Amino acid sequence: MPGMSATDDLVVSTAHGKVRGLRKGGVAQWRGIPYAEPPLGALRFLPPRPPAPWAGERDATRFGAVAQQPRDPATAFIAGLGEATAIDEDCLFVNVCSPAADGARRPVVVWIHGGAFIMGSSSQPLYNGSSFAAQHDLVVVTLNYRLGLLGMLYLGDLAGEAYRHGNVALLDQIAALRWVRENIAAFGGDPARITVMGESAGAISIGNLLGMPAAAGLFDRAILQSGASGLLPPSRQDATAFATAVLAELGASAADLADVPVERLLAVQARISRARGIGAVTPYVDGASLPRPALEAVRDGAVAGVPLLVGSNRDEWWLFDVLFGEASTGASRAAYLQRFGEDLVRIHAVYRDARAAHPGTRPGPAAGAAPARSPDAEAWVDLIGDAALRVPVIRLAEAQAPHAPIWTYRFDWESPALGGRLGAAHALELPFMWNQLELPVSQLLIGDAAATARPLSAQMHAAWAAFIRGGEPAADGLPAWPRYDAPRRATMIFDRESRVADDPDRALRELWSEIPRSR
Numbered sequence: 001m002p003g004m005s006a007t008d009d010l011v012v013s014t015a016h017g018k019v020r021g022l023r024k025g026g027v028a029q030w031r032g033i034p035y036a037e038p039p040l041g042a043l044r045f046l047p048p049r050p051p052a053p054w055a056g057e058r059d060a061t062r063f064g065a066v067a068q069q070p071r072d073p074a075t076a077f078i079a080g081l082g083e084a085t086a087i088d089e090d091c092l093f094v095n096v097c098s099p100a101a102d103g104a105r106r107p108v109v110v111w112i113h114g115g116a117f118i119m120g121s122s123s124q125p126l127y128n129g130s131s132f133a134a135q136h137d138l139v140v141v142t143l144n145y146r147l148g149l150l151g152m153l154y155l156g157d158l159a160g161e162a163y164r165h166g167n168v169a170l171l172d173q174i175a176a177l178r179w180v181r182e183n184i185a186a187f188g189g190d191p192a193r194i195t196v197m198g199e200s201a202g203a204i205s206i207g208n209l210l211g212m213p214a215a216a217g218l219f220d221r222a223i224l225q226s227g228a229s230g231l232l233p234p235s236r237q238d239a240t241a242f243a244t245a246v247l248a249e250l251g252a253s254a255a256d257l258a259d260v261p262v263e264r265l266l267a268v269q270a271r272i273s274r275a276r277g278i279g280a281v282t283p284y285v286d287g288a289s290l291p292r293p294a295l296e297a298v299r300d301g302a303v304a305g306v307p308l309l310v311g312s313n314r315d316e317w318w319l320f321d322v323l324f325g326e327a328s329t330g331a332s333r334a335a336y337l338q339r340f341g342e343d344l345v346r347i348h349a350v351y352r353d354a355r356a357a358h359p360g361t362r363p364g365p366a367a368g369a370a371p372a373r374s375p376d377a378e379a380w381v382d383l384i385g386d387a388a389l390r391v392p393v394i395r396l397a398e399a400q401a402p403h404a405p406i407w408t409y410r411f412d413w414e415s416p417a418l419g420g421r422l423g424a425a426h427a428l429e430l431p432f433m434w435n436q437l438e439l440p441v442s443q444l445l446i447g448d449a450a451a452t453a454r455p456l457s458a459q460m461h462a463a464w465a466a467f468i469r470g471g472e473p474a475a476d477g478l479p480a481w482p483r484y485d486a487p488r489r490a491t492m493i494f495d496r497e498s499r500v501a502d503d504p505d506r507a508l509r510e511l512w513s514e515i516p517r518s519r
Contacts, residue, residue, distance in 0.1 A: 009101045014183045016053045019060035021096075025130040030096045030187070031123070032064030035179035036172065038090035039146060044258050045155055047165050047289075048092060048175040064093030066121035067147040068262050070270060074323065079115055080124030080441060089150065089262060094176055095122055097129035097140040098188040105190035109468045110141045110180055110219070112173055114200030114227075114427070117281045118148045118273065126442065131435040136465035139189035141180055145172035145205075148269045149246060150262075152281045154239035156288065158247070159254035166239060166286040170205055170212065177218040195221040195468045199430060200389075203227030203310075207396055208283045210303045211294025221471055223309045223464065225433075226316060226426055228392040229294040231515055232339060234284035246272070277332035278320060279388060295392075295399055304403040309467045311409030311491075312393050315423035316385030318363045321373075322421050329377075332384050343514045344383075350511055352379035363414070363423030389426070391512045397484050406484040407473050409492040410504055413456060417447030429494070435461040452496075460494060 010021045010028060021030035036048035043049070065088035071081065081087070099106070111127055113120040122142035129140025145151060151169030165171065181191045196219040198206050207228030209215040234242070247253065249268045252260055273280050285293055297303075320328040337344055355362060355375055362382060373381070397406050411429040415422045422428065422445070431442035435457055437450040446453055455477065462475035473481055473492075479500055482490040489503040503509070 011057060012101050012186045014186060015179075016051050017055065018057045020057045022061045025128075025134065027130050027133040028098050028100055028187075029130075030060040031062055032093045032095065033058070033060055034064070034092060035094050035143070035176045036092040039092065039150075039168075040089055042258055044089070044150065045153055045159075045163060045168060047168055047171045050175075063095065063123035064144070065091050066123060067091040067144055068150060068266065069115075069119040069147050070266060075119055077441065077444075078323070079119040079121065080126060081121070085121075085123075089146075091144045091146065092172055092175070093122070094141055094143045094179060096184075096187045097133050097142075099133050099137055099139075101187050103185075104188050105185070105193075106137055106139050106188055107193045107195065107469050108139045108141060108180065108184050108189040108191070109195045109197050109223075110143065110177060112143065112145070112196065112198035112202035112205050114198065114202045115147070116273075116278045117152055117169065117201045117204075118269065120147070120201070124441075125439055126430055126434055126436050128434070128436065131461065132465060132468075135435075135461070136469065138465060138468055139184060139187060141176075141184070141189075143173065143176040145169045145176070148281055149265050152283070153246060153257075154236070154243050154284060154286055155254050155257070156286060157236070157240040158243055159257075164286070165289040167208070167212075167283050167289045170208055170283060171214070171289060173205055173209065174212065174214050174218065177215065181218060192220070194219045195223060197223035197225075197464075197468075198227075199225040200227050200426065203393075204230065204283065207392065208233075208290060208294045210306075210396075210400075211292070211297035212290055214289065216302075219306070221307050221309075221467065223467065224393060224396065225310075225429060226312045226389045226393070228310065228396040230279075230282060230392055231387060231395075233293055234282065236284065236286045239284040239286060275331060277335045278324075278328055279332065279335070295395060298396065298403075299399040301403050303400065306400070306403075307405045307407075307467075307471045308397070308400055309407045309409075309464070309473055310393050310397055311411065312390040313411040313424050313426055313428055315363050315382070316389045316426040317381045318385070318421065318423050319425040319427060321381045322418060322425070329381050329384055332388070333380050336384065336387055340515055344387075347511045347514070348379055348383050351383045351508070352376055354508065355379050355382070363421050363425070385426070386508065386512075391509075391515075394509060394512075398486070401483075401485050405471070407467070407481055407492070408484045408489070409494055410501075412493050412495040413453070415446050416449050417443075417445060429460070432457040432494075433460045433464050456494060456496065456498070459498065 034051040065086035132138045154166035156164040203224035204227040412424045459475045459477045463473040467473040
């Protein structure tokens with residue numbers, strides 16, 4: 001703006017006070033802005049409340065604390081936590097990355113990070129929005145939300161009316177989206193053009209936000225990567241039974257929970273995750289925050305007119321099997337068998353036969369690696385990934401296609417890392433679509449293939465930006481990308497040579513019609 005100094009546009013007035021940011025990589029950034037009151041003490045497990053206003057300028061040049069989560073070395077590396085990363089229950093912060101706070105009305109994308117609802121943060125270097133801002137003139141917002149038991153424990157039937165709105169992690173996200181609607185214009189963004197985007201637990205979050213009344217009208221488009229609202233989500237009764245088991249392990253009553261040391265909560269959470277699998281902490285239908293399964297609401301037109309870009313990776317669960325071993329798959333297999341019974345056994349037999357019929361087309365242990373996996377066990381890895389991540393994405397596309405434009409993809413680029421054992425595993429697309437191939441965590445995922453991966457990264461980055469800007473994904477070098485609808489089910493296959501396939505893995509997709517769509 002005329003007469004504005006180089007630093008004036010780094011001071012922005014929000015609804016709660018002024019914040020001063022920094023300029024880095026050619027774009028302006030504001031970090032650690034509170035969007036809710038710290039959920040401490042008596043506010044533990046309760047829905048978020050608006051933050052208190054502050055006087056003067058708040059320093060927004062450093063990231064705020066990330067949500068409480070495990071800090072063992074392997075988890076910390078995956079979650080992008082450094083040795084100096086602050087971890088605290090006071091974690092409800094947003095970060096904004098913008099070309100400038102100049103009054104322009106740029107499209108906005110709000111990122112919800114993944115991490116199985118138990119780890120991760122918005123400050124992870126992988127989620128740096130500078131490339132989207134600098135190359136595509138977008139405003140990027142990332143956010144923290146409560147994780148683990150602190151974000152998902154349901155106490156409505158155990159602690160009284162004040163707790164009847166569960167899924168507080170999702171309510172945190174809704175509070176952040178309200179903050180964006182109210183404040184983003186001051187950062188150079190357009191509150192009328194907001195895309196919400198997430199991967200894994202972030203995509204599962206969005207899949208549920210689509211069915212939550214409190215989220216209605218807070219975003220205009222959505223991108224879901226490797227996840228949506230789950231198959232047969234837990235009911236209020238399930239969530240209460242889970243909370244009762246947690247209290248028994250803690251040796252505490254619901255009234256005591258505000259005072260239980262967070263270390264004890266994390267220890268119980270870890271034991272539960274080992275016993276019940278990676279997806280033990282997950283959204284549930286409580287009848288209040290989420291009145292009914294989100295997919296039912298979508299199918300009935302709850303988000304009519306909201307375009308979606310959705311997809312999954314071909315070999316999702318191999319990431320967890322390679323990094324965490326049989327424990328990750330075994331516990332999840334037991335949980336799915338308990339839920340779906342003989343239907344899942346029949347489906348597994350077909351997956352096993354499909355592997356046998358096409359040897360070498362899916363990942364497995366590298367030569368000489370231990371422990372070896374039998375074809376039966378490898379088929380379970382494929383099946384769990386589809387059950388947890390791919391099939392929910394397909395069902396969401398089917399449900400929303402009559403109500404809005406849908407584009408679907410599958411990421412098939414096979415990583416050479418770890419002897420090729422990852423295949424096209426979970427999270428592998430993230431360095432590509434964020435245009436962040438050089439980071440240490442990216443190197444873990446893609447090995448030494450950064451140079452050859454750049455063309456695909458540029459295409460995906462541009463396609464995502466095009467969807468955020470105009471509601472339709474397209475990029476130079478990609479074939480024309482048709483909308484998804486039945487019976488064709490056109491799907492972009494991202495690979496070294498990307499292509500469009502109609503209804504890929506149709507036989508496996510059709511198997512899942514045997515699994516109920518609601519209770």
